Each structure stands twice: as C-alpha cells, then as structure tokens.
Amino acid sequence: xxxxxxxxxxxxxxxxxxxxxxxxxxxxxxxxxxxxxxxxxxxxxxxxxxxxxxxxxxxxxxxxxxxxxxxxxxxxxxxxxxxxxxxxxxxxxxxxxxxxxxxxxxxxxxxxxxxxxxxxxxxxxxxxxxxxxxxxxxxxxxxxxxxxxxxxxxxxxxxxxxxxxxxxxxxxxxxxxxxxxxxxxxxxxxxxxxxxxxxxxxxxxxxxxxxxxxxxxxxxxxxxxxxxxxxxxxxxxxxxxxxxxxxxxxxxxxxxxxxxxxxxxxxxxxxxxxxxxxxxxxxxxxxxxxxxxxxxxxxxxxxxxxxxxxxxxxxxxxxxxxxxxxxxxxxxxxxxxxxxxxxxxxxxxxxxxxxxxxx
Amino acid sequence: xxxxxxxxxxxxxxxxxxxxxxxxxxxxxxxxxxxxxxxxxxxxxxxxxxxxxxxxxxxxxxxxxxxxxxxxxxxxxxxxxxxxxxxxxxxxxxxxxxxxxxxxxxxxxxxxxxxxxxxxxxxxxxxxxxxxxxxxxxxxxxxxxxxxxxxxxxxxxxxxxxxxxxxxxxxxxxxxxxxxxxxxxxxxxxxxxxxxxxxxxxxxxxxxxxxxxxxxxxxxxxxxxxxxxxxxxxxxxxxxxxxxxxxxxxxxxxxxxxxxxxxxxxxxxxxxxxxxxxxxxxxxxxxxxxxxxxxxxxxxxxxxxxxxxxxxxxxxxxxxxxxxxxxxxxxxxxxxxxxxxxxxxxxxxx
Numbered sequence: 001x002x003x004x005x006x007x008x009x010x011x012x013x014x015x016x017x018x019x020x021x022x023x024x025x026x027x028x029x030x031x032x033x034x035x036x037x038x039x040x041x042x043x044x045x046x047x048x049x050x051x052x053x054x055x056x057x058x059x060x061x062x063x064x065x066x067x068x069x070x071x072x073x074x075x076x077x078x079x080x081x082x083x084x085x086x087x088x089x090x091x092x093x094x095x096x097x098x099x100x101x102x103x104x105x106x107x108x109x110x111x112x113x114x115x116x117x118x119x120x121x122x123x124x125x126x127x128x129x130x131x132x133x134x135x136x137x138x139x140x141x142x143x144x145x146x147x148x149x150x151x152x153x154x155x156x157x158x159x160x161x162x163x164x165x166x167x168x169x170x171x172x173x174x175x176x177x178x179x180x181x182x183x184x185x186x187x188x189x190x191x192x193x194x195x196x197x198x199x200x201x202x203x204x205x206x207x208x209x210x211x212x213x214x215x216x217x218x219x220x221x222x223x224x225x226x227x228x229x230x231x232x233x234x235x236x237x238x239x240x241x242x243x244x245x246x247x248x249x250x251x252x253x254x255x256x257x258x259x260x261x262x263x264x265x266x267x268x269x270x271x272x273x274x275x276x277x278x279x280x281x282x283x284x285x286x287x288x289x290x291x292x293x294x295x296x297x298x299x300x301x302x303x304x305x306x307x308x309x310x311x312x313x314x315x316x317x318x319x320x321x322x323x324x325x326x327x328x329x330x331x332x333x334x335x336x337x338x339x340x341x342x343x344x345x346x347x348x349x350x351x352x353x354x355x356x357x358x359x
Numbered sequence: 360x361x362x363x364x365x366x367x368x369x370x371x372x373x374x375x376x377x378x379x380x381x382x383x384x385x386x387x388x389x390x391x392x393x394x395x396x397x398x399x400x401x402x403x404x405x406x407x408x409x410x411x412x413x414x415x416x417x418x419x420x421x422x423x424x425x426x427x428x429x430x431x432x433x434x435x436x437x438x439x440x441x442x443x444x445x446x447x448x449x450x451x452x453x454x455x456x457x458x459x460x461x462x463x464x465x466x467x468x469x470x471x472x473x474x475x476x477x478x479x480x481x482x483x484x485x486x487x488x489x490x491x492x493x494x495x496x497x498x499x500x501x502x503x504x505x506x507x508x509x510x511x512x513x514x515x516x517x518x519x520x521x522x523x524x525x526x527x528x529x530x531x532x533x534x535x536x537x538x539x540x541x542x543x544x545x546x547x548x549x550x551x552x553x554x555x556x557x558x559x560x561x562x563x564x565x566x567x568x569x570x571x572x573x574x575x576x577x578x579x580x581x582x583x584x585x586x587x588x589x590x591x592x593x594x595x596x597x598x599x600x601x602x603x604x605x606x607x608x609x610x611x612x613x614x615x616x617x618x619x620x621x622x623x624x625x626x627x628x629x630x631x632x633x634x635x636x637x638x639x640x641x642x643x644x645x646x647x648x649x650x651x652x653x654x655x656x657x658x659x660x661x662x663x664x665x666x667x668x669x670x671x672x673x674x675x676x677x678x679x680x681x682x683x684x685x686x687x688x689x690x691x692x693x694x695x696x697x698x699x700x701x702x703x704x705x706x707x708x709x
Contacts, residue, residue: 077546082548085603091554093548094548188548188550215585246543246544247544247591252585268532272510272535272536277703348593
C-alpha cells in the first residue's frame with residue numbers, strides 16, 4: 001500500500017496500478033471511493049473481498065462523459081434528461097447494459113442480475129482526467145467496508161478496516177479531508193424503457209365511452225361498470241384491466257367499484273404494496289387491487305399470486321394493465337376481461353373513460 | 360449492559376430491503392440493510408421484482424453480519440409480521456422461525472408501521488465514540504406519531520407504547536409515493552422523491568399555482584394527493600418548454616403543496632387532542648425540507664438519529680420489541696409456528 005498526492009504527475013502511476021488489477025482509494029465530490037477496473041473480473045473480486053460484500057450485489061461504474069457511458073449502457077429519454085440535468089455530479093443513473101456488450105465488457109458482478117448498471121460521471125476534475133486517460137470504466141463505491149462510517153478522510157478508512165483489508169489496498173490518493181457531502185443519489189430509469197411499455201398493445205373489441213367531469217363521476221363509472229358485469233360473479237372471475245396516465249383516476253375508479261361491491265375498507269393506491277386485497281362480506285367475494293406500475297413484466301404479476309386469485313368469486317382490478325397485458329390475456333378463458341381506458345379530456349376535470357371486453 | 364432486557368435479533372423483509380439488526384432495549388448494536396439501491400435512495404424501492412428470491416438469497420448473509428457486528432449472545436428473535444408485501448414477508452418469517460428454533464429462544468412478531476412510529480426512540484451504540492449519555496428522548500404520553508413513507512402516511516395518537524389510535528390517514532397515495540410519482544411525471548426516473556427534492560432546492564415554490572388538497576375539508580382527517588397529482592399533470596402539459604429552471608420550479612411547487620397539506624391536516628387534527636411531543640418516522644423523513652417545515656410547525660419534534668433508521672430497516676423492529684418488553688407488553692412466549700404473515704395489519708389492532 002502506498003499513499004500518493006493528488007497531482008497530474010501521478011496519473012500514470014495510478015493507471016499502472018489499475019491496469020494491473022489493483023485497488024485504488026480515490027477522492028471525489030462525495031466521499032473517498034474504492035476503484036478497480038470494472039472490466040477486470042479478478043479486480044472486481046478483490047474489491048468484493050475488500051468491501052466484505054458477497055458477489056451479486058452490483059457496483060456502479062464511473063465514466064468521464066455521456067459518450068463513453070453510451071458504450072456500456074443504453075440511455076432512454078429519461079436517462080438522457082438526467083444526464084443533462086445532473087451529470088457530472090453526485091447522481092448515479094441506472095440503465096440497461098448495452099445489448100451485445102461482451103468484448104471488453106463489464107466483469108461479472110458489476111451489473112445487476114436484471115442486466116442493469118448504475119453510471120456516475122463524477123464532478124471532480126482529477127478523477128475525470130484519470131477516467132479519460134484510463135479509457136475504461138472504474139467501479140464507483142465508497143471506500144469504507146460495507147456498513148461502516150462514510151469516509152471523508154483517509155483515517156476514516158484506515159481506522160475502520162482490518163489488517164487483511166488494508167493489504168488489499170494498492171494505492172491511496174490522498175486529497176486531505178473532503179467536504180462532508182452526501183453520497184450520490186441513485187435513480188433507476190429502466191422502468192421507463194419503451195421496450196417495457198410497448199409490451200402488449202391493448203385492443204378493444206366492443207367499446208363504450210363516457211365523459212367524466214369529476215372524481216365523483218369517475219367513481220360512479222366504476223360503480224356502473226361493476227353493475228354491468230356483476231352477473232358473472234359465481235361463474236367466472238371478473239378482471240378490470242385499467243389503462244391510463246398518471247393522475248387520471250384509476251384508483252378513484254376502483255374506489256367506486258369497491259363501494260358498489262360492498263367493500264367497507266378505504267381503497268387506497270396499491271402502487272407501493274403492489275397488491276392490496278379487500279373483501280365484500282355481502283357478496284362473499286374478494287377484490288384484489290393490483291398495480292403493475294413498478295413491475296418489470298407480467299411474470300412478476302404471476303409471482304404475486306395472480307393465478308390463485310382467479311376463481312368464480314373473485315374480482316380483480318389491475319392498474320397500468322398495459323404493462324402486463326400479455327399475462328392478463330392468458331386468463332381469457334377463466335375470467336371475463338374488461339379493459340378500461342381512462343384519458344384526460346379537454347376541460348380541466350374532464351376524463352374520457354372507455355371500456356370493452358376481450359372476446 | 361442492562362441485563363433485564365434481552366438482546367434481540369430483528370429481521371425485516373417487508374418490502375425490497377433485506378434487513379437484520381441486533382438491539383438491546385432501544386440501543387442499536389448493529390443494523391444491516393441490503394438494498395438494491397444505495398442505502399440513502401429512499402422512499403419506496405427500486406426493485407419489486409424478484410423480491411422473494413432476492414430476500415432468500417441475501418438473508419443468511421445479512422443476518423450473519425448483523426449478529427457478528429452486534430457481538431452479543433442473542434436472547435430473542437423479532438420479525439416483521441406485516442404490513443408489507445406478502446411474498447416478501449414470508450421469507451423473513453420463515454427464517455426467523457428457523458433461527459429462533461435453532462437458538463432455542465422466543466420469537467416475537469412486530470408491526471412494521473409501529474416500528475417506524477417508534478424509530479425516533481432508537482439510540483446509538485453506547486460505545487460509539489463521543490457519546491457520554493445515551494438515552495431516548497424523554498416523551499410525555501400521550502404523544503403524536505407521524506409515519507411518512509412510500510407506503511404509509513398516517514398520523515397516530517400514541518396513548519402509550521403499544522396503544523395507538525389512527526387520527527388521520529391517506530385516502531389515496533402515500534406522501535412518498537406522491538413525490539415519486541411527481542418526479543416520474545417530470546420524466547426523472549424512479550424512485551424520484553430524492554431527485555425531486557434536489558430539484559426543488561433550486562426552484563421557486565411560488566412560481567406556479569397548484570391547488571391545496573382538501574382545502575377547507577381538513578377536519579375530515581384525510582390526506583389526499585390525487586387532486587394535486589392531476590393538477591400537476593395538467594400544469595406540466597401547459598409548459599411549452601420544460602427547461603431546467605421550469606423543472607426546478609415545478610418540483611418546488613409540488614413539494615411545497617404536498618407538505619403544506621400534510622401540516623394543515625395535522626394542525627387541524629391536533630387541535631382536538633392533547634399531546635406533548637411528535638415522533639416522526641419513515642422514508643420521507645430523509646427529505647430536508649419536510650424536516651424543516653415540521654420543526655417550524657411544531658414544538659417538540661423527534662426524528663430517528665440516523666438515516667439508516669429512516670428507510671426500511673430491522674433495527675427499528677428490534678427497538679420496538681425492546682420498548683414493548685420494557686413496558687412489560689410483549690407476547691414473548693409465542694411459539695415460532697404461530698407467527699404467520701399479515702400483509703395488512705393496522706397498528707390499532709396489535
């Protein structure tokens with residue numbers, strides 16, 4: 001282990017250590033970090049031993065600019081916007097690893113098992129110089145062993161690691177005590193990938209439309225649609241697949257439907273819980289309220305126990321159903337599928353609500 | 360160490376985070392959280408996917424670390440029984456049963472929301488440097504409790520530890536969820552609450568007019584973000600150019616309205632109840648301007664001492680167990696096989 005100063009004349013030395021699979025402690029605008037060559041499997045393994053964390057927990061990578069980043073990840077519109085707004089800076093943007101990236105690609109254990117990786121472009125001149133010169137991504141992780149104090153100075157690190165860990169450090173770039181800034185903010189953009197959103201376009205076979213002028217009218221529409229299809233209860237499950245943008249009133253619609261079913265509990269947004277179950281004592285039926293907004297794909301809907309909830313005494317409402325349309329369609333035989341499309345109308349509180357049944 | 364109280368190994372897998380901790384009374388001896396995002400990326404999770412399998416893969420390592428860092432013999436296991444994602448809760452409960460059986464110690468179930476509620480009472484490890492005294496905030500009961508997270512926005516009356524009454528709750532989105540959704544509407548990814556906060560810092564909160572939710576109807580004791588969300592959608596649509604400053608201003612306006620509404624409902628509600636302090640827990644506590652507005656609005660406001668107690672974590676589960684035991688409350692002789700997951704579980708029926 002060697003401690004050197006942060007100056008341009010030391011760049012080559014740092015690069016030599018990194019090329020040789022070494023572990024380098026470096027300063028940046030957040031905290032001291034531990035870097036290895038993110039394309040070198042042995043180096044990444046060494047880093048995991050140093051960090052005392054098991055393989056499988058992904059590492060973010062650092063690159064000098066967006067152009068370099070795009071060699072490793074696919075940036076969608078959301079990601080591009082975040083790059084424009086925040087990078088270089090203390091924000092880590094998670095994107096999909098570029099398809100077909102193999103040769104000189106990222107070492108195993110860097111990307112997540114979903115094939116995503118966080119990219120950071122540090123707002124720290126010396127580090128940017130190093131990244132430019134090195135030409136390959138470096139891991140971006142704080143230099144403390146997992147779950148130890150945030151390292152703002154070299155002593156914070158050395159006082160908190162074991163002798164064994166110390167031996168794994170090849171080089172330390174000492175820039176004194178750093179300003180006590182927060183670590184970077186991590187944000188995932190992959191839910192906005194058009195490939196996910198495009199999955200399963202919804203086709204309405206027979207279709208009706210009404211105009212709602214208030215939250216109450218949207219609730220009322222939920223009630224009316226329930227009354228239209230309640231005759232199937234006892235024969236088949238009824239699935240209301242809701243499609244429409246944020247804030248359009250999908251949960252309001254469900255509130256009205258639930259009330260008409262005789263559910264007494266307050267129906268709230270299922271976004272966070274993914275699924276909330278209610279019951280209608282009067283009808284002896286269940287109402288399962290799903291939200292596919294945070295789901296990666298239809299398989300996850302199945303993981304939440306979808307098939308077990310489809311029976312002749314069940315009613316399901318799925319918000320953001322277009323994200324999981326293919327999975328819902330699979331139940332066409334066992335269930336009556338009612339597709340409901342909610343959209344913003346012209347007037348301030350207006351909504352158009354259309355529905356149709358897949359035959 | 361006060362030997363009256365048992366040392367607790369606590370486990371929480373209610374959502375995306377896999378967490379284990381060792382506590383003693385209110386003292387946090389270790390607090391391990393394996394999050395898909397970094398520990399500070401709060402409000403909600405990044406990866407609902409694969410939750411169950413990921414919990415299974417990580418839980419042994421997380422528990423092992425917590426026990427090792429805790430450095431004490433375990434007298435009891437506490438586990439989150441609910442509320443939360445059913446398939447995720449199962450993993451922690453199954454593991455907790457196994458560990459309790461193996462160690463031959465009792466297993467106690469804890470409510471995740473109650474744990475957030477009591478999280479401001481947690482105290483750091485005594486040995487940690489510079490700490491001479493180490494006592495929980497002195498709370499006079501009844502007190503108020505506020506839980507603001509990605510999944511919950513609820514105001515409670517804490518009559519005493521273990522006895523709570525819901526004073527106000529959300530009728531649609533949780534606060535953290537609303538902030539995340541607003542960020543998403545601005546095209547900022549997910550979970551965007553933290554990004555929204557950064558943007559809001561540079562924005563002018565009075566630049567645009569947004570409606571104040573439930574204005575004049577605060578006595579209904581309901582939080583609501585659906586109308587605000589809709590107005591925000593319209594407002595974004597009206598902007599010809601979503602340039603940097605416009606996004607900052609939009610973020611600032613949404614955040615301010617969301618917080619104002621929260622404060623107004625709390626004010627209205629507490630007019631009618633006696634209380635001394637207000638305890639605030641949950642992921643949205645990470646938001647600095649929320650902490651500021653709460654401090655400005657109420658006299659004795661208590662937040663958890665560490666960011667690691669704000670998002671989902673197991674230390675708060677252990678601390679809740681410790682506090683209840685201290686009050687002679689717990690069902691400590693529960694047989695492990697009797698603990699089963701309860702995805703929906705109000706703290707009113709503990």
